[in-house]
Amino acid sequence: MRWWAVANFVSNAGTWMQLTVQNLLVLQITGSAAATGLSMSVQAAPGLLLGTLGGAVVDRWPRKVTAAVGQALLGGVAVLTAVLVALDQLNLPLLMALAALTGLIATVDGPACSLLGNDLVESEDVPSAIGVGSLAHSAGRLAGAALAGVTVGVLGTAAAYVANGISFAFVACVIPFLKPVRRQERAAEPAAARPARDGRRKPRDTGVREGLAFFARRPRLVALAGLNGISALFGRNYSLTLVVLVTGPLAGDAGTFSTVATVLAVGGIVGAVLGARLRRPGVRLVGTLTVAGALLQVLAGLSPSVAVLLVLVLPMAIAESVADTAQSTVLQTDPPAHMRGRVLGAWNSIRTLWGLAAPPTLGLLMEVLGVRGALVAGGLLVASTVGAAFLTRGRRAATAAKAPSVDEIVEAPLSEALKPSTTPLPTSRTELETAV
Known part of the structure; x- marks a missing residue:
């Protein structure tokens, strides 16, 4: 390693x-x-x-x-x-x-x-x-x-x-x-991917459509795609937005932006070190860090000077780097071993799509609202969208916890019928006739 x-x-x-x-x-x-x-x-x-x-x-x-x-x-x-x-x-x-x-x-x-x-x-x-x-x-x-x-x-x-x-x-x-370390991941593989009894290996399903269908059926992966998309379209593209902010409203030059870019890189390294300590990151952590980065972006858009911007840029880069590490961990560990290549391939297509769509979207937003307005509006949009998704999911989870499942509805009468009776059995003919 x-x-x-x-x-x-x-x-x-x-x-x-x-x-x-x-x-x-x-x-x-x-x-x-x-x-x-x-x-x-x-x-x-x-x-x-x-x-x-x-x-x-x-x-x-x-x-x-x-x-x-x-x-x-x-x-x-x-x-x-x-x-x-x-x-x-x-x-x-x-x-x-x-x-x-x-x-x-x-x-x-x-x-x-x-x-x-x-x-x-x-x-x-x-x-x-x-x-x-x-x-x-x-x-x-x-x-x-x-x-x-x-x-x-x-x-x-x-x-x-x-x-x-x-x-x-x-x-x-x-x-x-x-x-490579040989890990025991056979339990997660479908039967088609396991060796047959005669020792021969059955052919694996390596179709492209199956990979896309698997991605679409996995709520965690779909949620990550949504988080990545909204943050790419309205934030996180700092090489575009911050260079306009530094050289425009903050009256800096190329050297000033070079300093900002260096701080961004240092924050990325610090975030990678912190991300390496994660054991079981999930979508909730990625969403929380996305919201934190979006709120810091709002403050960056309101920065009165380059010095204040530099103070905000470091935690922005750290949040982005830790979120990326957590996101990569989910993508590479959530799917079964035989599907991980296709999941990463699908993710590459999705991320490229967002990457191509983000620059013109942010450029249009800056043309309409100005760079400060684009940073503030974009950050608020990301934070409110992710927050609303969290609240909606929480309510659904609470409703699902209160409502009985179909299995419970079907099995409840049966379980009642199968409970042992507390009434003592008759011990004489008279008691038996009375019971009947």
């Missing part, structure tokens, strides 16, 4: 270095911010359209092999991009095609790597393993964004892609030496 955590950190640092450089590269080639956004959408599109199919592949193939092949392919794409940049042969269509290919590979590689990390520890330690993964992601994001500028300034753009390719190769080389 320690080796896997180090590999995750190296890989995330390389990935965020490449993402940072890729946006700069698109701007250099086209001079268009719209083209930069388009490249990000093209890379996210496979996750939206093929996420569940990628999860089905993960459920069917060995995770170590799937993760190793995925990391090797992503490394190859990064090195190919570096060669094209070095030879000055990279144009916009080629870059878009490579971005789409990266997103396609990630639909399989992402769930495989997530579930492989969980296989390295005992069942009771899975929440901690997910927390360690979140910590590696946050620390890698911070390190990668910082290293991108240094690498490009000293070695050039192609070097950043080479570094990312090396980071993928490092992970691919670590995976064969990992030793």
Whole structure:
């Protein structure tokens, strides 16, 4: 697990270095911010359209092999991009095609790597393993964004892609030496997934439709999707809203927002450490943290200065990070083992949908209400919606507790009839005749 955590950190640092450089590269080639956004959408599109199919592949193939092949392919794409940049042969269509290919590979590689990390520890330690993964992601994001500028300034753009390719190769080389812990999860598997009596294994159900149907029938997963959607559409997209707030009403500059972004990253790391201590997180915890983050967002929208904003940004990032860790734990432990790849694939599609819809929604809200109004209104909307859902669920639970079930209604007369009689049996013919 320690080796896997180090590999995750190296890989995330390389990935965020490449993402940072890729946006700069698109701007250099086209001079268009719209083209930069388009490249990000093209890379996210496979996750939206093929996420569940990628999860089905993960459920069917060995995770170590799937993760190793995925990391090797992503490394190859990064090195190919570096060669094209070095030879000055990279144009916009080629870059878009490579971005789409990266997103396609990630639909399989992402769930495989997530579930492989969980296989390295005992069942009771899975929440901690997910927390360690979140910590590696946050620390890698911070390190990668910082290293991108240094690498490009000293070695050039192609070097950043080479570094990312090396980071993928490092992970691919670590995976064969990992030793998963064999956990007893057979009881949670359906009969079709268990070995037959003759020793042969029956074919598993790896259909995409079944994965989506399973997700839709699971109230906890549907609730998480709703929480993620409303918080993505009206809050949490701080890289968009806070940059407008800092450079607009608070009269800051790019350096000021860099400080805010650094505090956000530090809060994410602190939240990941706290999230790693969770043992059995649930949807209620995610909802509570979502409400807390939304109320802090309201206060951030009312901030009179950058100093006050910095004080609020840290707990906002901590709440978001702990909620993400709790959310990931539920997604990766609530479904049975044979369905987890498809659940993560479906989640990837849902999250990508919210991610694509959030920027234009927030942009429109800021155009209509201003950035302060958008932060305040969005935070209040998130908090009130989640609060109302909690109250509605509480009332339903109370009503269900008071009302007798169908089984109780049917079984009550039968249980009364089967109770032993307290009347003494007749001991003589006269008593028997009287009783009759």
